[in-house]
Amino acid sequence: MRLRTIVFTLTASIWLGSAQLALHLSAQAPSLQANMLADWSNQKDRLMKLASVMPAEQFGFKPTAAQRNYGEQILHIAEANVIQLGRLMPKVKAPSINMRATSKAEVVKALEDSFDYGMAALKEQTDQTLLQPAATTRFDRFMGPSTRARAVWYVMGHTEDIYGQMVVYVRLNGITPPASQRP
Numbered sequence: 001m002r003l004r005t006i007v008f009t010l011t012a013s014i015w016l017g018s019a020q021l022a023l024h025l026s027a028q029a030p031s032l033q034a035n036m037l038a039d040w041s042n043q044k045d046r047l048m049k050l051a052s053v054m055p056a057e058q059f060g061f062k063p064t065a066a067q068r069n070y071g072e073q074i075l076h077i078a079e080a081n082v083i084q085l086g087r088l089m090p091k092v093k094a095p096s097i098n099m100r101a102t103s104k105a106e107v108v109k110a111l112e113d114s115f116d117y118g119m120a121a122l123k124e125q126t127d128q129t130l131l132q133p134a135a136t137t138r139f140d141r142f143m144g145p146s147t148r149a150r151a152v153w154y155v156m157g158h159t160e161d162i163y164g165q166m167v168v169y170v171r172l173n174g175i176t177p178p179a180s181q182r183p
Helices: 002-027 030-051 069-087 104-123 146-172
Strands: none
Touching: 002 030, 030 069, 030 104, 030 146, 069 146, 104 146
């Protein structure tokens, strides 16, 4: 009888523990929207730090005559963010990006506004709406028909490409990018 009680107690404990674990895991089930919000927020943080590290007098710097200058690289990201996140058809109003801005303050503000717009647009979405077709724009010639999720992934990949170029710009100016700085 004692052995039965021990076996029953162990079995019940295991079953209850498994049920609690399953409940805990289902409460933390991954969400496409939550994942995108986290990635978007991380990208904003990394880009804002990189944009801010370059001195104002170097925002016109470019490694060669054929390339965009540092400020233009940032404005390029801001414009792409607004265009691609606009494909989610958000209710929030898109910021106006002055593509001719030259001051560090205005350029960095445009970048921040574009990421804040993206965050607001993503918060309006659900996992289901992110799988719906994205609105088309004149810039779709490279992608063709896409889901809203693909539009977000596309612009995030684009931003990472430009981020890599910006890292070279700051290093050519003797600055260690924030993500590479060691405490």
